Amino acid sequence: MDTTILEMREITKRFPGVKALDKVSLSVKRGEIHTLVGENGAGKSTLMKVLSGVYGHTTYEGDVLYQGKLQQIDNIRDSEALGIIIIHQELALVPQMSIAENIFLGNERANYGVMDWDEVRSKAQQLLKKVGLDESVDTLITNCGVGKQQLVEIAKALSKDVKLLILDEPTASLNEKDSDALMNLLLEFKSQGITSILISHKLNEIAKVADSVTIIRDGATIETIDCSTHQVSEERIIKGMVGRELTERYPKRDCEIGQEAFSLKDWTVHHSQHKDLKVVNNISLNVNKGEVVGIAGLMGAGRTELAMSAFGRSYGQNISGTAYIDGEEVDLSTIEKAMNHGLAYVTEDRKECGLLLEQSIEKNISLANLAGISQRGVIDQMQEMTIAKSYQRKINIKCANTQQDVGNLSGGNQQKVVLSKWLFTEPKILMLDEPTRGIDVGAKYEIYGIINELAEQGKAVIVISSEMPELLGICDRIYVINEGRLVGEMPAAEASQEKIMRAIMNSGDKQ
Ligand SMILES: Nc1ncnc2c1ncn2[C@@H]1O[C@H](COP(=O)(O)OP(=O)(O)OP(=O)(O)O)[C@@H](O)[C@H]1O
Ligand SMILES: [Mg+2]
Known part of the structure; x- marks a missing residue:
């Protein structure tokens, strides 16, 4: 049997004003855990959206070969039919529905059009057990923290026939214990023959589970490291990601503590x-x-x-x-x-409470301090732009321009906008x-x-x-x-x- 399950060849994907992917290639072996790393905005999520059909095959250049065959994946249904299941960076569960309902949403178990609730609940129970989530299947999603929601998403993926599981930063909101448990779960899936692609910024977990690491920078593949033959040091990964050595992780602070x-x-x-x-x-x-x-x-x-x-x-x-x-x-x-x-509070849940996704970067940054950009009660749009540009430079928000909608930014760059918004309230x-x-x-x-x-x-x-x-x-x-x-x-x-x-x-x- 062919050892390569997936090959993405020279994928190029453009958005208005940005080339998100510039001839990216990715080759994944059957049964391995392949990690994808790169800076915020490097193109990781976009590449996985190409693979899962969020972006149809006519919207990008390049080829996707899966199980040895050239594929034309046009939507999520196409990719799911191939056993490719993606769990997105921003979770997509329905808050007012129960865990069981969410797991089978869009994949309902019906007998002659009638939902078999007993089956749904007992299946959901088994899946929760598989992912190690000790919670009633009747609990509403809104009452689950992000960590539990993550496990529900994985349970949902397992309810389908998954061959290639894509996890886009699954542990970003998990603490170390839960991240560890999730990594063990991935290793278990591997022993069952499931291939995984894992996107993560946590280098320690990459070291723990990765069979291969592909580094992407500015929409291009830098290298793929085979962990069975090469020692992967965090330094090498960081250097590949940022293009330079990072000698210390935490900058020194030198100040007096006052009253x-x-x-x-x-x-x-x-x-x-x-x-x-x-x-x-x-x-x-x-x-x-x-x-x-x-x-x-x-x-x-x-x-x-x-x-x-x-x-x-x-x-x-x-x-x-x-x-x-x-x-x-x-x-x-x-x-x-x-x-x-x-007082200012920068939320952990940027999607729910931190940002207006359909508004520009500029509007989002000025939102909590309109007085700071207004003259006699009127918003000065030039100043709004100047302020946004200064934060863009200061914390390196990767965007086409500051008028771009926040919803189109990569996850990490959205986080930087939330931070800017509260910094601007001084x-x-x-x-x-x-x-x-x-x-x-x-x-x-x-x-x-x-x-x-x-x-x-x-x-x-x-x-x-x-x-x-x-x-x-x-x-x-x-x-x-x-x-x-x-x-x-x-x-x-x-x-x-x-x-x-x-x-x-x-x-x-x-x-
Ligand atoms: N729908 C879109 N419209 C316009 N630009 C987009 C869109 N989606 C992504 N981009 C841009 O494409 C680039 C790659 O974004 P992507 O989300 O793939 O990054 P990422 O590597 O996943 O980053 P992160 O680690 O922050 O999640 C970024 O510059 C982003 O702003
Ligand atoms: Mg991303």
């Missing part, structure tokens, strides 16, 4: 739907001027709920506790009040929720540089992150939260992944 800028005392928040459930339980914490404070914890620990509830009660109900800014008690009960007090206290999710290594470095700059200007920064090395690399102090409670606090200099995990585990024992 307390912001604190919460006895902060308690109840679940927005279940009023008896405490998602944040009596937490007190603070951040000083010029300080970067991290919040570590597992998914569902209550970190996002904590930050959002403080930011104008944008999450939760029956919120109690006191907030202080510069030592004075403040009322943060609406988003407007919070923003007027100099906050005194900035809360960043998973700020580098889906961001490539080079751009991460740029974002850390911006965090440092803010701290050096005397701003206070709170970073929520599931990537522990990141917290250890950029923070002065780290809080650990588990199941809504504060279970540890340590200077970053004394912290380690083990210490953070231990704080979480020990607290679990006590509860």
